[in-house]
Amino acid sequence: MTEIFNNLILYLQYPFVRYALIVGVLIALCSSLLGVTLVLKRFSFIGDGLSHVAFGAMAIAAILNMTNDMPLVLLITIICAILLLRTGQNTKIKGDAAIAMISVASLAIGYLLMNIFSTSSSNLSGDVCSTLFGSTSILTLTNTEVWLCVILSIIVLTVFTLFYNKIFIVTFDEDFATATGTKASIYNLMIAVIIAVIIVLAMNLVGSLLISALVIFPALSAMRVFRSFKSVTICSAIFGVVCSLLGIIISILVGTPVGSTIVAVDIAGFIILFIAGQIKKR
Amino acid sequence: MAQLICSDLTIGYDSRTVISNLNFTVESGEYICIVGENGSGKSTLMKTILGLQSPIAGKVVFGDGLKKNEIGYLPQQTQAQRDFPASVSEIVVSGFQGKCGIKPFYTKAQKQEAEKSMEKLNILHLAKSSYRELSGGQQQRVLLARALCSTSKILLLDEPVSGLDPKVSAEMYQLIYDLNKNDKITVIMISHDITAALKYSDKILHIDKDIFFGTKSEYLNSNLGHIFNNTKDGDI
Numbered sequence: 001m002t003e004i005f006n007n008l009i010l011y012l013q014y015p016f017v018r019y020a021l022i023v024g025v026l027i028a029l030c031s032s033l034l035g036v037t038l039v040l041k042r043f044s045f046i047g048d049g050l051s052h053v054a055f056g057a058m059a060i061a062a063i064l065n066m067t068n069d070m071p072l073v074l075l076i077t078i079i080c081a082i083l084l085l086r087t088g089q090n091t092k093i094k095g096d097a098a099i100a101m102i103s104v105a106s107l108a109i110g111y112l113l114m115n116i117f118s119t120s121s122s123n124l125s126g127d128v129c130s131t132l133f134g135s136t137s138i139l140t141l142t143n144t145e146v147w148l149c150v151i152l153s154i155i156v157l158t159v160f161t162l163f164y165n166k167i168f169i170v171t172f173d174e175d176f177a178t179a180t181g182t183k184a185s186i187y188n189l190m191i192a193v194i195i196a197v198i199i200v201l202a203m204n205l206v207g208s209l210l211i212s213a214l215v216i217f218p219a220l221s222a223m224r225v226f227r228s229f230k231s232v233t234i235c236s237a238i239f240g241v242v243c244s245l246l247g248i249i250i251s252i253l254v255g256t257p258v259g260s261t262i263v264a265v266d267i268a269g270f271i272i273l274f275i276a277g278q279i280k281k282r
Numbered sequence: 283m284a285q286l287i288c289s290d291l292t293i294g295y296d297s298r299t300v301i302s303n304l305n306f307t308v309e310s311g312e313y314i315c316i317v318g319e320n321g322s323g324k325s326t327l328m329k330t331i332l333g334l335q336s337p338i339a340g341k342v343v344f345g346d347g348l349k350k351n352e353i354g355y356l357p358q359q360t361q362a363q364r365d366f367p368a369s370v371s372e373i374v375v376s377g378f379q380g381k382c383g384i385k386p387f388y389t390k391a392q393k394q395e396a397e398k399s400m401e402k403l404n405i406l407h408l409a410k411s412s413y414r415e416l417s418g419g420q421q422q423r424v425l426l427a428r429a430l431c432s433t434s435k436i437l438l439l440d441e442p443v444s445g446l447d448p449k450v451s452a453e454m455y456q457l458i459y460d461l462n463k464n465d466k467i468t469v470i471m472i473s474h475d476i477t478a479a480l481k482y483s484d485k486i487l488h489i490d491k492d493i494f495f496g497t498k499s500e501y502l503n504s505n506l507g508h509i510f511n512n513t514k515d516g517d518i
Contacts, residue, residue: 040367163386165376165386166386168376172368173357173376175357176355176428177379178333178334179332179334179355179357179438180353180354180377180433181350181351181381227411227415228368228410228412229366230369232367
């Protein structure tokens with residue numbers, strides 16, 4: 001036990017480990033907060049869809065040889081998020097079908113583009129794999145990326161706190177909100193933009209395939225045990241942070257891939273809270 | 283001036299007309315039931331009045347100084363709401379959101395008002411309970427308490443008793459009737475239950491191929507009222 005502890009202290013002296021922990025915790029916090037709304041609005045899969053969009057955008061940025069791909073990826077993802085939430089209200093193409101379509105399309109196009117234009121053909125599947133599963137990119141974060149992440153997280157958290165009551169009413173009953181004079185469509189747009197920002201941030205941590213887990217698991221786990229929106233939101237945030245922290249630490253100590261380890265911890269957490277919920281019910 | 287005026291209203295969705303050239307006015311304190319068969323456009327009409335969708339032609343005008351954020355609405359429950367983790371007080375106080383504007387939090391006075399409306403509907407003891415664990419009748423009371431937070435003037439109810447058993451339905455009707463008579467709140471209700479509509483309301487808006495709008499006694503003497511009433515008696 002002390003050996004593990006000493007090991008951990010040793011690792012914490014490296015700045016890249018500290019960066020990883022900071023960024024990991026912030027992303028987990030943001031995505032678990034928004035996750036509650038997304039799951040309840042039946043938009044669980046928007047995380048998956050948008051992360052694939054972000055993957056496609058990253059491929060484009062890579063082809064264009066952009067040194068900093070963040071702004072382009074962010075822009076494309078935000079546009080898609082707005083489009084998806086729009087079609088969610090439109091009956092022409094149903095929300096889930098639209099998400100599936102955009103998700104598969106951008107994944108395919110992204111991979112295709114990377115294949116065609118790849119300059120260093122040496123390790124393409126490795127590149128794709130690390131983009132999808134975010135294998136080690138969180139351990140190679142630059143100073144700028146960490147600060148960008150910190151600033152964006154602070155913005156997300158502030159907006160979430162200030163608009164908490166509005167997010168609640170738009171989540172619970174959009175029709176009532178609109179009918180009684182709340183501008184629900186604006187808040188929906190706001191939620192879409194925030195989600196896009198969080199997903200682009202989260203791609204660094206777990207890669208695009210596992211983002212859904214970061215969004216869905218904390219919310220679903222919290223809902224097993226708690227019964228009010230406030231307590232579910234708070235529990236979800238704590239769950240997300242604790243699981244990510246544990247996941248990152250375990251992956252550093254044992255040497256497992258970061259993303260999958262976090263999700264594994266999430267699954268364990270879900271099972272624990274599920275059992276706790278069953279016991280509480282009796 | 284009337285509280286609500288619908289003039290030459292043509293409504294529908296996807297440019298498919300459901301009701302055309304509808305004219306009616308609602309005075310303060312009236313109790314109006316909207317009846318008609320499924321698919322006749324009752325809910326579409328209510329959504330148009332509430333501004334959830336725009337009319338194809340004509341317009342809806344609020345009078346008597348009624349503002350957009352002074353309307354109370356009891357919508358039909360959605361599937362997503364049935365397992366929504368929210369406490370009763372969280373839902374009830376959210377009725378004030380329309381009045382909050384850009385302000386992020388509810389005031390103390392608003393929270394007290396919310397408690398009062400819960401007390402009025404006899405659900406104050408459930409304030410901390412979870413919405414999804416309540417019975418259907420209790421859930422409707424919660425949504426009604428929320429509607430009372432957003433208005434003291436006019437309530438629009440979309441089938442408030444659907445899915446409730448007869449006893450609970452009767453209690454719900456009585457509550458709404460009391461709100462109309464004691465608190466002078468205008469009531470516009472969509473209902474399938476013509477018997478209850480005739481028992482409690484002042485006026486009937488019947489939407490079908492023909493449209494009828496008038497008082498109860500006028501309705502009973504009209505052709506539409508006859509047909510409806512006779513089939514109803516025949517059923518029994």
